[in-house]
Amino acid sequence: MNINDFINDRLKMLLESGIDSSVFEIKLLLAHILGIEPKNISPNMEITEHQAALLDDMLKERCNHRPIDKIIGKKGFYKYDFAVSDDVLSPRYDTEILVEKAIELLAPSQNANILELGVGSGCIILSVLADLPFVSGVGIDVSDAALAITDLNAENLKIEPERLNLLKASWFDEDIIEKLSDYAPFDMVVSNPPYIATSEIDKLDIEVKDFDPLIALDGGANGLKDYNRILQVSEKLLKPNGIIILEAGDGQQLRQIKQMAEGYKMQCLKILKDLNNIDRCIILKK
């Protein structure tokens, strides 16, 4: 079957489901099936019946608003490709600013030890470890399935196993300090915890609320239920002058986090904006 005929035939179905960038998305999915770059799909290309059937299965999922990265099982983030599944938050481009800043701050050191609270796909800690071979770290998550994805991504990025310890734990565990103290003290703590207010979750895009895990989104009544505990744990595990970089939803949340941090005598070094010019991260110093 000719690819252009296939695309023209399936466009209506996608457009009716509200998928706007349909041609581009069909090409992305086909490129994934063929194992080539989307730019290498030529209009005269022929696809087999089997390839068309695979593509149709994926398009059905897309019409149900399953995000492309969850359909193909990977997402590009920062400089690397990350495996993703239904068990992890799809890495967001807005989080790249946190990674870039962490790398900038750690780059001058000769060796550094970092802790990520809530690794999900591992996109934050693994980007840092992949760029800076002298950094090692620990990542925790409450989700076994998320830890398995981080582990897979660490293997794909060829991170030496001795540079990363992954632990199943919650920052609310009573013994969390004890559990992590074997690996402490840390030069830096990074975290992108859940920060959507529970009442706002229903209003999110279907692609987010139906396909990202609730545990990665739900930040309780005001979206801030995790930050105080994260600051408390970080304060205990960081070296003196250690750095904490936290992502949050907006400037209002960040101002409240800054106030919480003052309670731990931490200094706010900077608030960072994301690609959409929204206040997104806070950098704190112990």
Ligand SMILES: C[S@@+](CC[C@H](N)C(=O)[O-])C[C@H]1O[C@@H](n2cnc3c(N)ncnc32)[C@H](O)[C@@H]1O
């Ligand atoms: C917003 S996601 C961020 C994932 C990843 N770091 C990223 O930036 O894409 C938050 C992660 O924190 C984990 N999480 C939620 N509550 C937790 C808790 N109490 N202790 C440890 N991890 C938790 C979730 O399972 C999820 O993987």
